[in-house]
Amino acid sequence: xxxxxxxxxxxxxxxxxxxxxxxxxxxxxxxxxxxxxxxxxxxxxxxxxxxxxxxxxxxxxxxxxxxxxxxxxxxxxxxxxxxxxxxxxxxxxxxxxxxxxxxxxxxxxxxxxxxxxxxxxxxxxxxxxxxxxxxxxxxxxxxxxxxxxxxxxxxxxxxxxxxxxxxxxxxxxxxxxxxxxxxxxxxxxxxxxxxxxxxxxxxxxxxxxxxxxxxxxxxxxxxxxxxxxxxxxxxxxxxxxxxxxxxxxxxxxxxxxxxxxxxxxxxxxxxxxxxxxxxxxxxxxxxxxxxxxxxxxxxxxxxxxxxxxxxxxxxxxxxxxxxxxxxxxxxxxxxxxxxxxxxxxxxxxxxxxxxxxxxxxxxxxxxxxxxxxxxxxxxxxxxxxxxxxxxxxxxxxxxxxxxxxxxxxxxxxxxxxxxxxxxxxxxxxxxxxxxxxxxxxxxxxxxxxxxxxxxxxxxxxxxxxxxxxxxxxxxxxxxxxxxxxxxxxxxxxxxxxxxxxxxxxxxxxxxxxxxxxxxxxxxxxxxxxxxxxxxxxxxxxxxxxxxxxxxxxxxxxxxxxxxxxxxxxxxxxxxxxxxxxxxxxxxx
Numbered sequence: 226x227x228x229x230x231x232x233x234x235x236x237x238x239x240x241x242x243x244x245x246x247x248x249x250x251x252x253x254x255x256x257x258x259x260x261x262x263x264x265x266x267x268x269x270x271x272x273x274x275x276x277x278x279x280x281x282x283x284x285x286x287x288x289x290x291x292x293x294x295x296x297x298x299x300x301x302x303x304x305x306x307x308x309x310x311x312x313x314x315x316x317x318x319x320x321x322x323x324x325x326x327x328x329x330x331x332x333x334x335x336x337x338x339x340x341x342x343x344x345x346x347x348x349x350x351x352x353x354x355x356x357x358x359x360x361x362x363x364x365x366x367x368x369x370x371x372x373x374x375x376x377x378x379x380x381x382x383x384x385x386x387x388x389x390x391x392x393x394x395x396x397x398x399x400x401x402x403x404x405x406x407x408x409x410x411x412x413x414x415x416x417x418x419x420x421x422x423x424x425x426x427x428x429x430x431x432x433x434x435x436x437x438x439x440x441x442x443x444x445x446x447x448x449x450x451x452x453x454x455x456x457x458x459x460x461x462x463x464x465x466x467x468x469x470x471x472x473x474x475x476x477x478x479x480x481x482x483x484x485x486x487x488x489x490x491x492x493x494x495x496x497x498x499x500x501x502x503x504x505x506x507x508x509x510x511x512x513x514x515x516x517x518x519x520x521x522x523x524x525x526x527x528x529x530x531x532x533x534x535x536x537x538x539x540x541x542x543x544x545x546x547x548x549x550x551x552x553x554x555x556x557x558x559x560x561x562x563x564x565x566x567x568x569x570x571x572x573x574x575x576x577x578x579x580x581x582x583x584x585x586x587x588x589x590x591x592x593x594x595x596x597x598x599x600x601x602x603x604x605x606x607x608x609x610x611x612x613x614x615x616x617x618x619x620x621x622x623x624x625x626x627x628x629x630x631x632x633x634x635x636x637x638x639x640x641x642x643x644x645x646x647x648x649x650x651x652x653x654x655x656x657x658x659x660x661x662x663x664x665x666x667x668x669x670x671x672x673x674x675x676x677x678x679x680x681x682x683x684x685x686x687x688x689x690x691x692x693x694x695x696x697x698x699x700x701x702x703x704x705x706x707x708x709x710x711x712x713x714x715x716x717x718x719x720x721x722x723x724x725x726x727x728x729x730x731x732x733x734x735x736x737x738x739x740x741x742x743x744x745x746x747x748x749x750x751x752x753x754x755x756x757x758x759x760x761x762x763x764x765x766x767x768x769x770x771x772x773x774x775x776x777x778x779x780x781x782x783x784x785x786x787x788x789x790x791x792x793x794x795x796x797x798x799x800x801x802x803x804x805x806x807x808x809x810x811x812x813x
Contacts, residue, residue: 289357290340290376291364293329294347299369301325302346323348332367335360340376349376362766374766385511389657389672398653398675402517403622404641404688412654413624413720413753414641416688418519420757421695424764426510427522428698433506433690434548434562436541436569437499439476439529444500444659444670446508446515447525452560454527457544463532470555474529476500480665486534494664499527501679502568504659504672505687506694515672516657519691519756523698526562531569541569542582549591563697566690567595568683570606579611587613592697592705594690596682598631602731602739605633615693615709618749619643619685621741622654624720625728626749628740630682632731636750638712639719640688643680651675656684692756696763703763715759716752719744 295302305323322342329350330337340349352360357375364373392401405418432452442451454474458464465477478495485492507525508518528544530536546552550561565586575583586593594615598606609616610633619630619642626632627642645652655678662669673679689712696711697703703711722730722743731742731749746752 289352289355289360291350291352291357291361291373292343292347292376293325293350293364293373294371295323295325295369296371297346301328301369322346326350329364329367332369333363335363346371358764358766365766385517386513387510387515387517388513389515390517398651398655398657398678400622400653402657403654404643404656405517405519408717408753412622414620414622414639416519416640416692416754417757418692421692421760422521424757424760425695425699427507427520427691427695428701429522429524431520431523431564431694431698431701432526432560432562433520433523433564433566433694434526434528434544435499435502435506435566435687436528436530436544436548437502437566438479438496438531439474439499440503440525440527441476441497441500441659441661441667441670443667444504444661446512446659446670447500447503448509450507450509450525451503452524452526453558454529455544455547455556455558456529457540457547458529458532458536459540460532460537463534463536465532472556474499474527476529476667478663478666479531479533481533495661495666497660497663497667498531498568498683499529501658501660501673502566502683502687503527505656505684506566506691508659516659519688520694523691523694524560526558526560535571536569538576538578541567542578545582545586545593549586549589551585551589562591563701564592564594564690564693566687567593567608568681568686570596570598570609572598572600572604573607575607575611579608583608583611583613587705590704592690592693592708594686594693596686597633597636599629599681599683600631601629602626602734602737602742603631604734605631605635610635613705613709615689615712616750617682617686617689618744619680619682620744620749620753622646623725624744624753625725626731626742626744627680629680630685631734632739632742632744632748633734634747636748637709638689638716638750638752638754639744640685640754642682642685643678645678645680652678652680655679658684688756689754692754692759695756695760699760699764708763711762712754712759713751715755715762716750717755717758718752719746719749 322345324339326337326339335352338351340351342348361373361375364370389396390402392399403412404415406415407417407419408415439456440451456464456471456474459469461469476497476499480495481493483492484490503525504516504518506518507520507523508516510517510521526548528548530540530544545565547558548562548565550558583593592615594617595609597609597616597618600606605616608614615637616635618632618636618639619627620639621627621644627644630642643656644654646654652675655673655675658673658679660671660673661667662671693708696708725743729742731739731744733748
């Protein structure tokens, strides 16, 4: 019975379409009218099923929804105008807007269905077998189309419920995670991650590797966030875990004693540096616990290369290649990363080893983000000064360069790095992130605050790395050069010197230290990080190739069974017409 019912439905659709075709001439050159009728009938029948599915299951992601506006002087609109009485007023007064799914099915080679009309030249088209972004890209290439954009679902703006995000009474610092919110007159360098999350909160298959000191897995805000990592510290004494390289990237603590790293250097407590980076990039968000992260839904891969007194280049480089899936030594990486965060560095030019490694990573489509360095206005550190690396300068809340941050022409962009405007001993604009309270070994999972504060280019870098992961989540096809270009183009301009009386303008790095200064595009990168604008640029149809775009120009990637059936019907009808024409010629 169901098959009979479908056949009757298609026959009815066929009759309606044949009547419509007598009134409107479809702009399909060189195709017999009977073939057009056969193709359009089946396409419209499929369209009815699509429309019904869309109305019954509006949240079904298998239905791609695209808003299409047709060109006013195009063939489709001129024919539709003639059918409605021949005047623009008649078109505007019509209760029905454009319904061009049948025509666009023939033009695009994609089975489409009519959705709601928006105005006299704009409607929704529905399709299956490809994403809304891919469908929009293909339709936008048609000369009849003024624009085609995904019909996205919007939600009321809501802030995450993590208590440290909002700040306020009882939270230290009271400003909370000010750097994730929209910029205002006081906190000009805030990166507007909140608006970026309305576009995308990060894909669960997007991995960001942190080449750092390892991580404390037991932190509740990191539970389920971490994927398998590796410990690349080859020297057992430096590793402090009883052996050399192994599959456990846990951080046992990097505390030091007096004179351990260099003569005259004082002892230091464990930094839990890698755990702090992991929290900024991917801590659980909107879970009523602790803090929010930039990447929210992305995964973090801990790659341990730093111990007491730092780490050797050989361990760092090996960890970088392994994290990207370019090395299987000592084992293959089951979850290669698309973004690497290196909140590490030292003075000096980019070595041949780092140049080779970063070039290989770029060729593999892996984005490398690195801190510019904390050398008080001196030159950018290695690896931030290597070609192709996204080097990040740190900003004060007001938008000027933080005193400790390095500067230079190699910098890509600037982001919040925390700064201590002190109030009764509390650092008001520090960076909140995950950490451990242990002075030497791990003791208790906790968060940094205005007293145990975090500031530095180390903390600006993961904010950019998390943003890069959001960009790649909405457009996995972005290549590193494209992503860097979009970060630059979407950045907000630096404040001018007029806004900061008495503060010098940053100058090119030399041997003189420079503390707080007004950033320029030659010292601090293209501008201040705007996460929302960067993710929006990546998500736009022109934001670069996306997943599955290899055949975007062919129009053949979405040919499903309905379209193939329609095409077969067209071929049959065409052959029948040709046979009839030959018989007539023979009779004559």
